[in-house]
Amino acid sequence: MKSLHPPAMTISRRLAQAITAASPENLPGARATGQRLLMDVTGICIAARSEPYVKAAMAALEQDGPCTVIGSAQTFGVEAASFVNGIAAHGEDFDDTYEGGPVHAGAVVVPALLAAAQRHQLSGTDLLRGMAVGVEVMCRLCAVAPTKVHKAGFHPTAIFGVMGAVAGLGAGMRLTEDQLVDAFGLAGSMASGIIEYLADGSWTKRMHPGWAAQSAYRAVRLAQAGFKGPATVFEGTHGLFHGFANTSDGNFEAMLSGMGKEWIWTSIAFKPYACGTMAHPYIDCARSLRREGLDPAQIAQIECETAEGIVHRLWEPLALKQSPPNAYAAKFSIPYAVAAGLLLDNAGLGEYSEAVVQRADLRALAARVRYVVDPANPYPKQFTGHVRVTLLDGSVMEARQGFFKGGADHPLSDADLQAKFFANCLHGQVKSAQAQAMLTMLQQLFDAPVVDVSLLAATPA
Numbered sequence: 251m252k253s254l255h256p257p258a259m260t261i262s263r264r265l266a267q268a269i270t271a272a273s274p275e276n277l278p279g280a281r282a283t284g285q286r287l288l289m290d291v292t293g294i295c296i297a298a299r300s301e302p303y304v305k306a307a308m309a310a311l312e313q314d315g316p317c318t319v320i321g322s323a324q325t326f327g328v329e330a331a332s333f334v335n336g337i338a339a340h341g342e343d344f345d346d347t348y349e350g351g352p353v354h355a356g357a358v359v360v361p362a363l364l365a366a367a368q369r370h371q372l373s374g375t376d377l378l379r380g381m382a383v384g385v386e387v388m389c390r391l392c393a394v395a396p397t398k399v400h401k402a403g404f405h406p407t408a409i410f411g412v413m414g415a416v417a418g419l420g421a422g423m424r425l426t427e428d429q430l431v432d433a434f435g436l437a438g439s440m441a442s443g444i445i446e447y448l449a450d451g452s453w454t455k456r457m458h459p460g461w462a463a464q465s466a467y468r469a470v471r472l473a474q475a476g477f478k479g480p481a482t483v484f485e486g487t488h489g490l491f492h493g494f495a496n497t498s499d500g501n502f503e504a505m506l507s508g509m510g511k512e513w514i515w516t517s518i519a520f521k522p523y524a525c526g527t528m529a530h531p532y533i534d535c536a537r538s539l540r541r542e543g544l545d546p547a548q549i550a551q552i553e554c555e556t557a558e559g560i561v562h563r564l565w566e567p568l569a570l571k572q573s574p575p576n577a578y579a580a581k582f583s584i585p586y587a588v589a590a591g592l593l594l595d596n597a598g599l600g601e602y603s604e605a606v607v608q609r610a611d612l613r614a615l616a617a618r619v620r621y622v623v624d625p626a627n628p629y630p631k632q633f634t635g636h637v638r639v640t641l642l643d644g645s646v647m648e649a650r651q652g653f654f655k656g657g658a659d660h661p662l663s664d665a666d667l668q669a670k671f672f673a674n675c676l677h678g679q680v681k682s683a684q685a686q687a688m689l690t691m692l693q694q695l696f697d698a699p700v701v702d703v704s705l706l707a708a709t710p711a
Contacts, residue, residue, distance in 0.1 A: 257428075261484040261502050265387065266430035268510035269421050274382035275375055279516040281696055284378045286667055287346060287385070288692045290520055291360045292706060293674035294345055295320035295338040296685075297599060299708065300678065303453050304338050307460070317365040321678060321708045328365040329464035335361035336460030340407070342599060343455075343581045344524040344674075348517075349633060349657050351392040351406055352527045355518065357459035358411035359384035359418045362466050366419055367701035374698040376422045384418020385515040393504035394484075396630055397559045398495035400445070408443025408458035409494045415466030425470065433469045435479020438490045440465035448563060449570075451579025517658040520667060523597040525580075527654065528560045529587035531635025535649035536591025539637060542649075546592050546611075548641045552619040554584065555636040557629030565621050572617045577607045585619035586612065588637055599677055633657070680708045 257263055274280055298304050299321030308324065311334070315327030319334050326334065339345050339357035346356040363380045366372065372380075391410040399406045416437045420430045443458040473479065483489050484502065491500045523530050532554060556565060564584045565571055574580040581602055589612045590597045600606065627634060633654040639647045656662045662670075668689070675685035691705050 257431075258481060260431070260481045261506070262431045262434040262481055263427070264506055265417070265434070265509065266420075266427045268506070269383055269387075269417055269430060270425075270427050272383060272421070272510040273379070274386070274513055274515075275379040275696075277382075277513060280378060280382055280513075283516045283518070284381050284696060285693055286520065286664070287356045287360060287381065287518070288695065289667060289671050289689060290346055291339045291356045292320055292688065292692060293671035294342060295335055296678035296680055296708060297344070297674035298338040298341045298678070301338075301341060303341055303456050304334065307334050307337050307457075315369065317368045318703050318706050320703075320706045321680070323707050323709075325707075328369045328467050331365040332361045332463035332467060333460040335364065336463040337456050340459040341456045342524050342602070343526060344521055344599070346518050346520050347527045348389040348392065349519055349654055350389065350396075350514075350630060352630065353388055353392055353410055353414075354407045354459060355385040355388040355411070355414055355515075358407065358415050358462045358466075359388065361460065362415040362463035363418055363422055364701070364703055365463075366423060366467060368703065370423060371700045372422055374696040374701060376424075377701050378696045380418040380422025382513070382515055383421035384414045385518060386509075386513060387417035388414025389514055389518070390505040390509065392630070394500040394502055395491055395495040395497050398491075398497055400559070400563065402494060402496045403444055403446075404494045405443040405445050405455060405458050408462055409441045409490070411459055411462030412437045412441045412465045412469070413490070415463050416469055419466055419470045423470065425474065429470075429473045431481050432477065432479045433473035435481060435483040436472050436477060437466055437469040438480070438483035440469055441490060441494065445563065448579075448582060451574065451576040453578070519654060519657040520662050520670075522656050522662060522666070522670075523587075524599050524602050525587055525597055526564055526582045528557070528564055528629070528633050529582075529584050529597075530654055530656070531633055531651040532584050532637060533587050533591040533597045533635075534651050534655055535635040535637040536588045537595055538649045538651075539639060539647050540592055540595055542647065544592065544639060544647055546615060548643070549592075549615065549618060550640045550642050552588060553638045553640075554588065554619065554621045555624040555627070555638075556584070556621045557627035557634070558623045558625070559629050561621070561623065568620070572619065573613055574607060577602050577604045580607045583616070584621070585616040588619050589613075589615040599674075678708070684708060
């Protein structure tokens, strides 16, 4: 028997209403952004396909199904394929980011939707709609309580990722408003992801997007079957932000304002460097000083102004960041990033290999890098860099950058992203002809009556 009372207008219901009414696939820029996102995620997955963490994830799974694991001939069910592809997409920290977060939306939303599209025979239009909504919601969640999820010890991509993927799957699979409300409620109990990987460069951060992607699909399927979740999952006394941001004062209007009418997902940023997002402007500053003729042998010390909000992840403990224990830990070290920019003039996959990270000259230079907190730094709304080098003779060289290269105001071009895609495919030992065939397929995918990405299964490396 139906209730005589209308449903309460909770945050999840307002969000669900906006999602079910939206048609983002028809908006200017949607197709281009979606194609760039598919290309970037696919290339990174191929680059990572032979890495030990991807092999370990695949070996741990027992779930047959029709869904493609990018770069592998093996297929899995939706959850398992989402899990592996999410891990591969984020494993090298080379994936897209959102400057107001940061969160890595593509590594969660794309794997979840590609697998669900194969399992449920969604169209290319459904895929694009789901990608737009999923990335949009994940990015908008960052406005509710900026920086607080990280400060509480959690990874925003993991926490917001499961909600974004629910939104994307709900949009692509055409869930009803009530089903979406339940799916959000259920997903709140599936959100997880602590940032203790910072202590030793272990692999759990790599796992977070895959876990969020598979959890979102399970929440959606449970909701479709009638399983109930709390409608106040976002704002409730024991809700998502209470649990993961230690706050009950979130600015939900900042998230909901314009939802379904105004779209920010087309502003997502694509990375030129294979490391933590906030390190990028520092790398650019270091490379700029190198171009000015800075001789690394003459460096006495290096000081960088930084935002307080990133100190606990990319600067401290300073001794650990100056001498990262392994290549993955180096991806979250600004001292190493500055040293790589100065000595290697790049910070791609090769510069974050184990052999390079252990080089004595890089480690010696990283040991000279220190920081001071700039209380006026605009993080997280803007990512900035600063490198001030004092030379042995007492002279000073200095560089500043007030933006993230690859971001909305300084985007990578289509040619840049295609070059990155082909370089990632080469790194993953995929021949150029097959890489080109993959790219052509991805560029046409939104026109497909039924999504088929089996071509993304590459030959053995």
